[in-house]
Amino acid sequence: xxxxxxxxxxxxxxxxxxxxxxxxxxxxxxxxxxxxxxxxxxxxxxxxxxxxxxxxxxxxxxxxxxxxxxxxxxxxxxxxxxxxxxxxxxxxxxxxxxxxxxxxxxxxxxxxxxxxxxxxxxxxxxxxxxxxxxxxxxxxxxxxxxxxxxxxxxxxxxxxxxxxxxxxxxxxxxxxxxxxxxxxxxxxxxxxxxxxxxxxxxxxxxxxxxxxxxxxxxxxxxxxxxxxxxxxxxxxxxxxxxxxxxxxxxxxxxxxxxxxxxxxxxxxxxxxxxxxxxxxxxxxxxxxxxxxxxxxxxxxxxxxxxxxxxxxxxxxxxxxxxxxxxxxxxxxxxxxxxxxxxxxxxxxxxxxxxxxxxx
Numbered sequence: 489x490x491x492x493x494x495x496x497x498x499x500x501x502x503x504x505x506x507x508x509x510x511x512x513x514x515x516x517x518x519x520x521x522x523x524x525x526x527x528x529x530x531x532x533x534x535x536x537x538x539x540x541x542x543x544x545x546x547x548x549x550x551x552x553x554x555x556x557x558x559x560x561x562x563x564x565x566x567x568x569x570x571x572x573x574x575x576x577x578x579x580x581x582x583x584x585x586x587x588x589x590x591x592x593x594x595x596x597x598x599x600x601x602x603x604x605x606x607x608x609x610x611x612x613x614x615x616x617x618x619x620x621x622x623x624x625x626x627x628x629x630x631x632x633x634x635x636x637x638x639x640x641x642x643x644x645x646x647x648x649x650x651x652x653x654x655x656x657x658x659x660x661x662x663x664x665x666x667x668x669x670x671x672x673x674x675x676x677x678x679x680x681x682x683x684x685x686x687x688x689x690x691x692x693x694x695x696x697x698x699x700x701x702x703x704x705x706x707x708x709x710x711x712x713x714x715x716x717x718x719x720x721x722x723x724x725x726x727x728x729x730x731x732x733x734x735x736x737x738x739x740x741x742x743x744x745x746x747x748x749x750x751x752x753x754x755x756x757x758x759x760x761x762x763x764x765x766x767x768x769x770x771x772x773x774x775x776x777x778x779x780x781x782x783x784x785x786x787x788x789x790x791x792x793x794x795x796x797x798x799x800x801x802x803x804x805x806x807x808x809x810x811x812x813x814x815x816x817x818x819x820x821x822x823x824x825x826x827x828x829x830x831x832x833x834x835x836x837x838x839x840x841x842x843x844x845x846x847x
Contacts, residue, residue, distance in 0.1 A: 508534060508537075510524070510801075511524050511528060512528060512529045512534065512537075512804075513803065513804050513805070514739065514801040514802065514803065514804060515736060515801060515802040515804055516799075516800070516801050517784060517786055517800040517801060517802070518789075519786070519789040519795065524804075527570060527571065527572075527804070546568070549567075549568035550567065550568040550569055551567050551568060552564055552565065552566055552567070553565040553567070555808075557819070557820060558819075559813075559815075559818050559819070560812060560813045560814075560815055560818070560819055561810075561811070561812055561813075561819055562809075562810075562811045562813075562819035562820055562822075562823060563808070563809065563810050563811075564809050564823075565737070565806060565807065565808055565809070566734070566806075566807045566809055567805060567806050567807070568805055569805060569807070570805070571804075571807075574734055574807045574809075575734075576830065577809075577826060577827075577830060578732050578733065578734055578809075580826045580829050580830055581728070581729055581732035581811060581822060581823070581826045582720055582727055582729060582732050583719060583720040583721040583727065584719050584720070584721060584826075584829050585719070585720075585728050585729075585822055585825045585826050585829060586620045586625075586717050586718060586719050586726065586728075587615075587616075587620050587717070587718070587719075587726050587727070587728045587814075587816050587817070588616050588618040588620050588623060588639060588715045588716065588717055588718075588816070589612060589615075589616055589715060589716070589718060589723070589725040589726050590611050590612045590614065590616065590641070590713045590714070590715050590725070591612070591626075591714055591715065591716040591718070592713065592714040592716075593607070593608040593611055593612070593711055593712075593713050594711065594712045594713070594714075595607070595608070595710075595711050596710040596711065596712070597708055597709065597710035598709055598710075598711070599706070599707045599708055599709075600669075600701050600702070600703055600707050600708075600709060601707075602701050607700070607701065607709075607711075610700055610701075611643070611674075611700065611711070611713060612723075612725045613724075613725050614671050614674070614693050614694075614698055614700075615693065615694040615695070615814040615815055615816050616639065616641075616691070616692070616693060616694065616715050616816065617689075617690060617691060617692055617693065617694045617815065617816060618639055618689070618691045618715065618816070619689070619817065620717050620816075620817075621825075622685075622686075623636060623637055623638075623639075623717050624636050624637045624717065625637065625716075625717050625718075626638060626716040626717065633679065633714050633716070634679065634680065635678075635679045635680030635681055635682045635685075637716065637717065638679060638714050638715065638716060639676070639679075639682075639691060639714070639715035639716075640676070640677040640678075640679050640712065640713070640714060640715075641674050641675065641676055641677065641692070641712070641713040641714075641715065642674070642675050642677050642711070642712050642713070643669070643673055643674050643675075643700075643709055643710075643711045643713070644675075644708075644709065644710050644711070645666050645669050645673050645703065645708060645709050646666060646703075646707075646708035646709075647664055647665065647666045647667045647703035647704055647705050647706070647707050647708065648664070648665050648666065648705055649663065649664060649665070649705045650662060650663055650664060650665050664703075664704065664705060666703065667702060667703050667704065668699065668702055668703075669699070669700045669701040669702070669703060669709060670696060670697055670698060670699055670700060671693040671695060671696055671697070671698035671700060672693065672696025672697065673700075674692060674693050674713075675692070676691045676692050677712075694814065694815035694816060695815065727814070728813060728814060728816050728817060728822050729811060729812060729813055729814060729819075729822060730812040730813070730814050731810070731811075731812045732809075732810070732811050732812070733809070733810050734807045734808060734809045734810070735802075735807070735808050736802035736803060736804065736806060736807065736808070737779075737780060737802060737803040737806035737807075737808055738779045738780065738782040738784055738800070738801075738802055739779055739800075739801040739802060739803055740758070740762065740763075740776045740779040740782060740798065740799075740800060740801075741776075741798070741799040741801070742774065742775075742776060742797065742798060743796070743797050743798065743799060744797050745773060746773070746774040746794070746797055747771050747772060747773050747774070748771070748772055750774075750793065750794060751765055751772050751773060751774035752765065752772070753791065753794065754774045754788065754794055754798070755774060757785075757787040757788040757791065757794070758781075758782055758785075758787070758788070759781045759782055759783050759785075760781070761777070761778050761781045762776065762777070762778055762779060762781050762782045763775070763776060763777070764777045780808070784800065784802070786800060788800070811823060
């Protein structure tokens with residue numbers, strides 16, 4: 489039953505909702521606009537409905553279903569929660585989960601054609617594989633970092649001619665050595681006891697194939713970098729996710745049976761896998777098999793002979809989250825850390841309320 493609800497699959501026409509329930513629980517996609525976009529189920533707004541917030545009721549209705557999970561991607565459903573809380577969770581993932589990133593670049597030598605400022609900016613955006621939970625925030629007034637708040641990296645590359653290059657070659661890959669500088673050339677320089685503490689951790693760039701600069705014979709780079717702990721609110725380089733977004737679960741309701749050529753056209757109006765054609769007593773009949781795959785393009789509303797047979801909506805309290813990590817931490821760890829940040833914010837707010845009441 490649960491999987492049928494998540495997939496939006498049904499072999500029968502959906503039972504019609506009351507107008508009030510539709511306003512409360514569904515966002516309706518119309519031909520010329522979107523209706524019921526605002527939350528309206530607050531206490532006293534609907535006679536006969538008890539909308540007072542209740543913890544036990546929330547526990548009963550709220551759930552999280554994991555749909556897909558790997559090291560860098562996580563897709564899950566957050567059900568039974570208001571959009572304000574879901575959006576707060578998304579914003580925390582983007583801007584308030586801490587990571588380690590290059591903050592200072594000490595450029596001792598740069599004879600490439602890239603200006604120091606541009607090169608420092610490129611280095612700052614390289615994701616660094618290091619667990620921020622093992623480090624402290626660095627005091628802005630400290631000029632020198634310590635082993636508990638700083639990671640030291642070095643980039644030292646010099647381009648030379650290849651003595652074994654063919655005489656008639658014009659390919660830089662054959663003519664020169666070290667002419668392409670990649671993030672994999674960045675090396676970790678342990679501070680203090682870091683070599684022992686992080687002996688099993690491979691501290692360095694997440695990806696080794698990020699192109700930083702191109703050199704020619706005689707040109708070289710000699711740079712020492714300091715990584716510190718920070719959050720995306722201060723600078724985008726600290727953001728732990730490539731993207732963190734959500735969308736409401738699409739809901740497609742067929743108001744009557746659609747057959748034959750109309751069924752074929754209806755199928756083409758939606759994303760692949762949403763509508764399938766089934767053989768019912770020798771007739772081609774359209775069925776909704778997985779409304780989750782729909783992109784809500786509303787293409788069907790352009791067909792005058794189909795638009796009155798289909799109702800498009802979205803479930804107001806069913807959020808489909810997609811979280812893509814930059815690789816610094818696994819996606820599931822980022823979600824856990826975001827929840828911890830949200831909990832700490834709530835605790836701080838309650839503490840402030842208690843302090844205000846005492847005053």
